[in-house]
Amino acid sequence: MSGLDALHLARVQFAFTVMFHIVFPAISIGLASYLVVLEALWLRTGRAVFLDLFRYWLKLFALAFGMGVVSGVVMSYQFGTNWAGFSDKTGPVIGPLMGYEVLSAFFLEAGFLGVMLFGAERVGRRVHFAASCIVALGTLISAFWILSVNSWMQTPAGYSIDADGRFLPADWLAVIFNPSFFYRLPHMVLASYLSVACLVGATGAWHLLRHPENAGSRVMFSMALWMLALVAPVQVLVGDLHGLNTLAYQPAKIAAIEGLFSSQAGAPLVLFGVPDMEQARIGYEIAVPHLSALILTHDWNGALQGLDAWPRADWPHVGIVFWAFRVMVGLGVAMVAAGGASLYLRVRGRLFAARWLQRVMLGLGPAGLIALLAGWVTTEAGRQPYTVYGLLRTADSVSPIGAPGVGLSLAAFVLVYLAVFGAGVGIMLRLMAQPPKAEG
Amino acid sequence: MDLAMIWAGLIAFAVLAYVVLDGFDLGVGMLFAVERDPKMRDLMVHSIAPVWDGNETWLVLGGGGLFAVFPLAYATILPALYPAIIGMLLALVFRGVAFEFRVRAGNKRLWDIAFGVGSGLAGFCQGLTLGGLLQGIRVEHRAYAGGWWDWLTGFTVLCGVAVVIGYALLGACWLIWRTEGELQQRCRGYARWLGVMTFVLTGVVSLWTPLLHARFAARWFGWPGVLLTSPVPVLLAGLAWLFWRGLVKGEVGPFLCALGWFVLGFAGLGISLFPLIVPPDITIWDAAGPDSSLRFLLAGTVVLVPLILGYTGYSYWLFRGKVRLPAGH
Numbered sequence: 001m002s003g004l005d006a007l008h009l010a011r012v013q014f015a016f017t018v019m020f021h022i023v024f025p026a027i028s029i030g031l032a033s034y035l036v037v038l039e040a041l042w043l044r045t046g047r048a049v050f051l052d053l054f055r056y057w058l059k060l061f062a063l064a065f066g067m068g069v070v071s072g073v074v075m076s077y078q079f080g081t082n083w084a085g086f087s088d089k090t091g092p093v094i095g096p097l098m099g100y101e102v103l104s105a106f107f108l109e110a111g112f113l114g115v116m117l118f119g120a121e122r123v124g125r126r127v128h129f130a131a132s133c134i135v136a137l138g139t140l141i142s143a144f145w146i147l148s149v150n151s152w153m154q155t156p157a158g159y160s161i162d163a164d165g166r167f168l169p170a171d172w173l174a175v176i177f178n179p180s181f182f183y184r185l186p187h188m189v190l191a192s193y194l195s196v197a198c199l200v201g202a203t204g205a206w207h208l209l210r211h212p213e214n215a216g217s218r219v220m221f222s223m224a225l226w227m228l229a230l231v232a233p234v235q236v237l238v239g240d241l242h243g244l245n246t247l248a249y250q251p252a253k254i255a256a257i258e259g260l261f262s263s264q265a266g267a268p269l270v271l272f273g274v275p276d277m278e279q280a281r282i283g284y285e286i287a288v289p290h291l292s293a294l295i296l297t298h299d300w301n302g303a304l305q306g307l308d309a310w311p312r313a314d315w316p317h318v319g320i321v322f323w324a325f326r327v328m329v330g331l332g333v334a335m336v337a338a339g340g341a342s343l344y345l346r347v348r349g350r351l352f353a354a355r356w357l358q359r360v361m362l363g364l365g366p367a368g369l370i371a372l373l374a375g376w377v378t379t380e381a382g383r384q385p386y387t388v389y390g391l392l393r394t395a396d397s398v399s400p401i402g403a404p405g406v407g408l409s410l411a412a413f414v415l416v417y418l419a420v421f422g423a424g425v426g427i428m429l430r431l432m433a434q435p436p437k438a439e440g
Numbered sequence: 441m442d443l444a445m446i447w448a449g450l451i452a453f454a455v456l457a458y459v460v461l462d463g464f465d466l467g468v469g470m471l472f473a474v475e476r477d478p479k480m481r482d483l484m485v486h487s488i489a490p491v492w493d494g495n496e497t498w499l500v501l502g503g504g505g506l507f508a509v510f511p512l513a514y515a516t517i518l519p520a521l522y523p524a525i526i527g528m529l530l531a532l533v534f535r536g537v538a539f540e541f542r543v544r545a546g547n548k549r550l551w552d553i554a555f556g557v558g559s560g561l562a563g564f565c566q567g568l569t570l571g572g573l574l575q576g577i578r579v580e581h582r583a584y585a586g587g588w589w590d591w592l593t594g595f596t597v598l599c600g601v602a603v604v605i606g607y608a609l610l611g612a613c614w615l616i617w618r619t620e621g622e623l624q625q626r627c628r629g630y631a632r633w634l635g636v637m638t639f640v641l642t643g644v645v646s647l648w649t650p651l652l653h654a655r656f657a658a659r660w661f662g663w664p665g666v667l668l669t670s671p672v673p674v675l676l677a678g679l680a681w682l683f684w685r686g687l688v689k690g691e692v693g694p695f696l697c698a699l700g701w702f703v704l705g706f707a708g709l710g711i712s713l714f715p716l717i718v719p720p721d722i723t724i725w726d727a728a729g730p731d732s733s734l735r736f737l738l739a740g741t742v743v744l745v746p747l748i749l750g751y752t753g754y755s756y757w758l759f760r761g762k763v764r765l766p767a768g769h
């Protein structure tokens with residue numbers, strides 16, 4: 001029993017620390033690219049408004065990046081502290097990928113961030129712009145490797161297993177470019193861009209509601225809505241392809257997402273309901289007949305496996321996966337709608353006049369990040385009860401640390417993270433509440 | 441060529457790079473804690489602000505590298521030294537965010553405390569980790585088999601104190617190099633007694649370490665090991681003399697001596713441990729992953745590490761010279 005408790009505490013600890021962590025790299029990925037665009041626009045047009053916005057968001061970038069670094073160092077050691085079984089067995093395959101992340105991304109970001117933040121007076125404009133580009137490139141390289149690691153845990157490939165149950169690399173290209181990698185990487189990068197678009201859009205909206213003529217706020221608001229209008233629909237497409245890939249490689253996860261307990265032809269799309277794992281059914285179900293079959297199999301009467309195709313011991317937690325997915329999709333639809341509305345208003349010449357859109361964008365401020373977290377919860381909780389899908393059980397991955405030890409460290413992480421990152425988010429919000437310079 | 445040997449050398453290099461680089465900036469954080477003048481404090485932080493997170497990246501490389509090429513070491517050392525590692529990580533969280541928070545948050549005092557205390561605690565926990573590793577870790581069936589409190593002994597606490605003092609010395613010497621006037625003079629004073637204490641503590645740890653395992657003692661005092669080991673204390677004494685002379689008027693000299701001191705101490709650790717990676721039994725060959733993993737990561741490392749050293753060097757060069765506060769401060 002105590003072993004079980006330690007396992008659950010270790011899982012909670014990982015979920016807690018990684019969910020706090022991923023928010024900051026997501027902001028860093030999105031903001032780094034946004035800063036490159038702003039700096040390029042300034043260099044090209046010479047308009048002061050772009051430089052003002054660059055400086056405005058650079059402060060926030062520094063904060064988010066710093067919090068990402070310190071919470072990321074925690075992650076790089078947590079595999080060993082709490083998941084020693086996992087580390088020993090998978091280290092030979094995913095360890096080198098993480099090693100490459102450090103060597104090709106972390107050093108690059110850290111090395112040039114100093115130039116970006118403090119070097120403006122010491123280097124020319126071109127070198128400074130190059131540093132900004134390199135930092136942005138670093139965030140993308142980092143995403144490449146860590147998504148490769150995660151994808152391998154979801155859809156392992158290119159390995160063999162030795163007598164001790166250790167994974168050994170057999171084909172590195174197959175390991176890195178495993179079957180779900182090309183879906184997860186763009187999905188995450190676009191999610192980061194959309195998250196930052198929501199933050200930038202909400203900041204612009206907040207200031208436009210007070211000072212409708214502020215040039216910087218207008219630029220932010222307009223750029224963010226271009227992003228939503230153009231990229232949110234692409235994200236829906238990428239997500240759909242990703243779902244089909246998951247159906248091919250992790251059908252039990254899809255069954256949990258769809259709330260499909262029994263295998264059937266022409267499965268309905270459950271819009272709302274309360275999954276009941278005991279009874280293996282959905283309560284209070286509101287569903288559209290045949291739609292799930294149509295989306296996933298492109299056939300009105302296509303057959304889908306329900307969770308009854310697997311023993312209960314192999315089920316993920318249906319409620320978590322089911323709800324997290326709906327939160328993600330719901331917010332995604334809202335982003336598409338806001339982007340679409342902005343196009344309509346833009347054509348009518350009323351983009352900055354329609355105050356209701358500013359209020360909507362203010363409400364959507366955290367939407368990108370919440371959707372991103374919900375998406376990660378869907379895919380990670382949906383991978384359970386395995387760490388390496390179908391091959392290594394979570395229960396066999398944990399460290400030989402007793403429940404008191406894991407519980408104590410969990411309590412310490414919760415206290416410190418809430419205090420530190422709570423303060424950090426407070427500072428970020430206060431910076432965002434300051435209006436950008438009025439003149440452009 | 442033996443891949444495990446090459447990797448042991450590379451990981452040792454990463455750890456050494458971490459210890460001396462983050463060592464001086466953690467040390468600056470500790471001296472920050474005893475400094476009262478807000479302007480001096482700002483100068484101290486400013487001297488390390490552009491480089492600290494590059495320095496800390498070596499810690500991630502040490503951990504990530506261990507995971508990649510010596511997974512058994514990673515999977516036994518971290519559970520064994522669990523509280524020390526968690527303590528270090530949390531301390532680094534406080535200290536890392538304080539760089540930005542102390543200038544932007546409402547309560548500067550609070551984050552100043554977090555910066556100083558976090559720096560000290562991180563160093564202390566790293567010393568505990570070092571001591572815990574040296575005194576040995578019980579492993580059965582490829583898993584940690586010791587107790588919850590194994591990391592806390594007289595020896596590990598001594599190592600913790602020694603690392604704190606050593607880091608503070610590095611920090612003081614860094615500030616002698618990078619500042620001028622009043623702050624520089626004050627740091628010359630700090631460096632004097634920190635140097636003496638470091639010298640004494642290094643001596644005590646060095647004498648205690650061979651007593652931990654017969655294997656260490658045989659390496660240090662047995663023939664022909666003594667040929668390799670006897671120059672270490674001689675070189676240490678020579679560096680100590682140079683350091684002492686440099687304290688009066690030297691600029692970069694004391695910092696270089698302190699670095700040399702750390703390199704020698706690190707070499708001493710290597711002499712004790714090699715070829716063990718997790719004493720008392722696990723060697724680098726036991727802990728190494730398969731050759732294909734080691735070779736795959738090595739291929740990129742050979743290209744990327746020189747690049748990293750190149751642009752890290754560029755960054756230090758860019759921010760060279762005596763530190764001054766930016767306009768508007």
